[in-house]
Amino acid sequence: MSEIKYIPFEEENENIKTAVTGYWTKRAGSFFTQRQHELTSPKAGKWLFEITEQIKKVTSAPDEEIKILDIGCGTGYFPVLLGKDGYEVTGIDLTEEMVIKAGELVKENEPYQKNIRIMQMDAEKLSFEDESFDVIVTRNLTWTLPHPIDAYKEWFRVLKKGGLLLNFDAEYAKGAHNLKTHENLAHKDISDELKDECHEIYHMLTISALERPAWDEEILKKIGFSAVEADRTFCDRIFSEKDEFYIPDKMFMISALK
Numbered sequence: 001m002s003e004i005k006y007i008p009f010e011e012e013n014e015n016i017k018t019a020v021t022g023y024w025t026k027r028a029g030s031f032f033t034q035r036q037h038e039l040t041s042p043k044a045g046k047w048l049f050e051i052t053e054q055i056k057k058v059t060s061a062p063d064e065e066i067k068i069l070d071i072g073c074g075t076g077y078f079p080v081l082l083g084k085d086g087y088e089v090t091g092i093d094l095t096e097e098m099v100i101k102a103g104e105l106v107k108e109n110e111p112y113q114k115n116i117r118i119m120q121m122d123a124e125k126l127s128f129e130d131e132s133f134d135v136i137v138t139r140n141l142t143w144t145l146p147h148p149i150d151a152y153k154e155w156f157r158v159l160k161k162g163g164l165l166l167n168f169d170a171e172y173a174k175g176a177h178n179l180k181t182h183e184n185l186a187h188k189d190i191s192d193e194l195k196d197e198c199h200e201i202y203h204m205l206t207i208s209a210l211e212r213p214a215w216d217e218e219i220l221k222k223i224g225f226s227a228v229e230a231d232r233t234f235c236d237r238i239f240s241e242k243d244e245f246y247i248p249d250k251m252f253m254i255s256a257l258k
Contacts, residue, residue: 016146016204017122021095023201028075028097035077035105046238048081051166054255055135058164063087064115069133069158071123071151072141076102076116082137083115090133092121124151131160139168140251142216148207149219156223159258165225167254168234171212172202213252225256 063086070078073091102118213230234253
């Protein structure tokens, strides 16, 4: 009988994060190009409308007084999009190459970069003070986290009282087979090797076995969030066209108040 090797919790956590950052390091260049295109596409207006409409529901403060944290900012799409609209935006990402590319995207939009800062940071272990932000936005991040409950607790901590969380995510792990379908236009130029690597990461993540967004709603309420809602029709509004950004996995929007 072969010996069973038990991997310590912290080592397992590090293995997953190493795999995730390694994958996104390889993807950073093409991801940067795609986000450049998206900023000048009709998608940008759709995203801005969805986010600002949610913000207007909870505050009437001027945009320049609202501090937004984008967790898992990638190559800086939300920081630039929201920074252009006047918000003060901080973007964080665990992957160094993504942070570098995000800085490049901010520089390309130089008139607005005074509103934006980009930092390398772990979404599960934020270095910000309590109640630092009015709004948290995050896109396609939660499904990659080894400890999403810890992350949600941290996000709750750094939000101000009355602050808003907007989490845009999908059950990508359950739809992993969609990576190689013809409908997955957002990933059509990615190599099969990278698609296979992404598929392997899916299976390392315990969140892939959960029923989402119902699980998220339950956890957020237990942590202390209120007015927790999951909008499952969100994807139909953002991805109504099968363009270069289209992914067949249905994205949902979770909103919650501290």
